[in-house]
Structure formats: structure tokens, C-alpha cells
Amino acid sequence: MFRTGSLLTTAVFGLAGFAFPERTIDYLKRFVLAGYENPEDLVASDWYVSFTRWSSLLVAVGALLEFAVDRRDERAEAAARSEPPEEGEQPEEE
Numbered sequence: 001m002f003r004t005g006s007l008l009t010t011a012v013f014g015l016a017g018f019a020f021p022e023r024t025i026d027y028l029k030r031f032v033l034a035g036y037e038n039p040e041d042l043v044a045s046d047w048y049v050s051f052t053r054w055s056s057l058l059v060a061v062g063a064l065l066e067f068a069v070d071r072r073d074e075r076a077e078a079a080a081r082s083e084p085p086e087e088g089e090q091p092e093e094e
Contacts, residue, residue, distance in 0.1 A: 004067065011063040017056025021049045024056065 017024040025044045033039035044052075 003070065007063045007067040007070070011060045011067070014056045014058075014060025014063060018053050018060060021053040021056065025049065025052055 022044070025048070026040075029039045029042065033042070
């Protein structure tokens with residue numbers, strides 16, 4: 001359950017970074033440049049804003065794909081547990 005929440009949170013933050021790259025950069029400047037004077041005076045280059053946008057999208061897509069794979073694996077395991085054993089096989093003990 002924790003892993004699912006973590007993946008979905010990562011996807012949400014990735015989508016937010018894609019939708020609002022300037023705000024994401026401003027937010028991160030406060031943490032990364034905490035020891036510097038006047039970090040708010042720094043202006044990100046256009047290429048950096050684009051890079052932030054697309055890398056955030058990749059993070060979101062990666063998290064959503066991992067979430068989908070986890071769900072598929074959980075369903076496959078549940079289906080395997082619910083199937084009766086075939087003739088000649090020993091039932092699995094839990």
C-alpha cells in the first residue's frame with residue numbers, strides 16, 4: 001500500500017512539474033540555494049525550463065507505468081491463488 005501511494009505521489013508531482021515548470025524551479029530554488037543570498041533573483045534559462053518540463057513528464061510516466069505493472073502483477077498473483085490446482089499438482093500452502 002505504501003508503494004502504491006509513493007508511486008501515485010511521484011506521478012502527481014511529475015505532472016505538476018510538467019504543467020508548471022517555472023513554479024517548480026522557484027520552489028526548488030528555496031531548498032537547493034538555501035545558503036545563498038538572494039536566490040530569488042536568479043532567472044532560469046528557457047532551455048532549463050523546457051528541460052524541467054520534459055523531465056517531470058518522464059518522471060510521471062515512469063511512475064504511472066510502474067504503478068500499472070504492480071497492479072498487473074498483483075492481479076496475476078491473485079488469479080494464480082484462486083485457481084484450483086491441476087490434476088497431479090500439490091496445492092500451495094500459505
